[in-house]
Amino acid sequence: MNKTAFRAKLIRDFVTNKYLYLMMLPVIAFYAVFNYAPMYGVLIAFKEYSPLKGIMDSPWVGLHHFTTFFESYYFLRVLKNTLIISVYSLLFEFPAPILLALLINEVRNKTYRKVVQSATYMPYFISMIVIAGLIRDFTDSGGVINTIYAYFGGDGTAMLQHAGLFRPIYILSEIWQKAGWESIIYLAALMAIDQEQYEAARMDGAGRLKQMWHITLPGILPTIVILFILRMGNLLNVGFEKIILLYNPVVYETADVISSFVYRKGLLEFSWSYSTAVGMFNSIINLILLVLANWLSRRITSNSLW
């Protein structure tokens, strides 16, 4: 296409769609200011940002903040914690709603089914602050969980002060809060499975477990894969909101993750450039993981996001 033809097309498009562009304007402005401007702001990771000078005039320092982070004691600690919590959540949190959906699916009694579902969705609507407050209260030295734990031989001290207990508390409470809610999507996928397959399997003498293995699981596999890829893309985005509500310096050793570190350095200690560099490291790894998971899944199961 030559230049004048393109210009003519451009003008024609603008004239016919001018009201659409007018409608789009606020949305574009929103994305430009609150999504793309921060991406431009990532430049401060390579500068010694000072609010007085602004982004443009702050001096360049190259990869200084990155090397400082990589060489610091915190690098290995936060990377390790982030990876461990992510892998744990992939191993324990990810399958939980699938298991729950499989269990609920076996229930034929409508009322009981409804009660189970309503009860297990409920925690999803409770705010993070309240959840964190409950966790603190229940795991405290005289708290409910601790009393039960002490009965089985636990030592009965405030559990959130124990570095070794932070991860189990974090993961278990995530499951408690989200498994019911996330099971909805799997239940929907389960409904879509052809019932005749089950009848045929029963004719052939397949028991409950055999049916689950040969019909149910393959039936929801595409859903599992898509959710798995999405999860991989967020592998390093450990939900720091809950972490910063629960942790304290005593358990930083196991609780501090990249995003909580970014928060603390950037917004509490005002090391803006340094914190941005660490955050950027996090984003890039996320992006790589997403691409990798997508590629893997396309090769193995021919399911992919793009």
Place this chain on the structure above:
Amino acid sequence: MKTTRYERISLNLIYFVLFLLIIATVYPLLHVVFASFSNPNEIIAHKGLLWKPLGFNLEAYRLVFSNPGIYTGYRNTLFIVVVGVALNLLMTALGAYVLSRKNVMWNKLFMMLITFTMFFSGGLVPFYLVVKGVGLYNTLWSTIIPFAVNTFNLIVMRTSFQAVPDSLEESAKIDGANHFTILFKIIIPLSLPVIAVMGLYYAVEKWNGWFYASIFIQDHNLYPLQIFLREILILSSTDNMTSGSAVGEQFQIGATIKYATIVVATLPILCVYPFIQRFFVKGVMIGALKG
């Protein structure tokens, strides 16, 4: 159909496991409700599970409701939810409408730029600096405007707008309708279920949101309910509510104030939850279709 003994046992086992799960999810909430009505002294002395209120005492509730903080919190949260959700829906609908139109030259590019933001972002500090830079710092707007559109919701709404038959719009156009009329008089009324679901999603997000309020809002008079809750639950400061009582009493009553505050702040959402639950379930499905 005959059921074997093995089948019956396994089914009973499943029912039992699910029953335990119900207890595990519901118990913590009952515990809070029971504790909030209990006698503070007994709660402090009590250990372990709580199956009923210990005594009956409304002092904690009286203190919670005599605290002006809870009213400012409610007021600010209501503002954020009402104004915020209205803006969310308007912006999301506008974007979804334009992006669902064919024959708009730049739509492909817009779509790419918007989807990209789901996978890459500038990070917390640059975002913070931008919000501060545009002058939203320490205003309630800081929890509304920077979150005007949720990209995932936008894509879901666009998909549903695309499903509206073209013929309807064609005939409206012949009758002289412009894009605003088509969007508000045809597309939105036809997509009401999606709009409702998105509205509920946004509303719960706004009601429960706290993090950005905690970093952007300094002024106590602008604190939403959740920040007020954080002061009581996480930072354990009930002092401003119990001032005037003796130190020992403060400590005791503080224990029940926590629970009463949770009840007061969580009750509204738990009351509407049974009514909106099915909408949410629908919402999860709508989101999943896109997947």
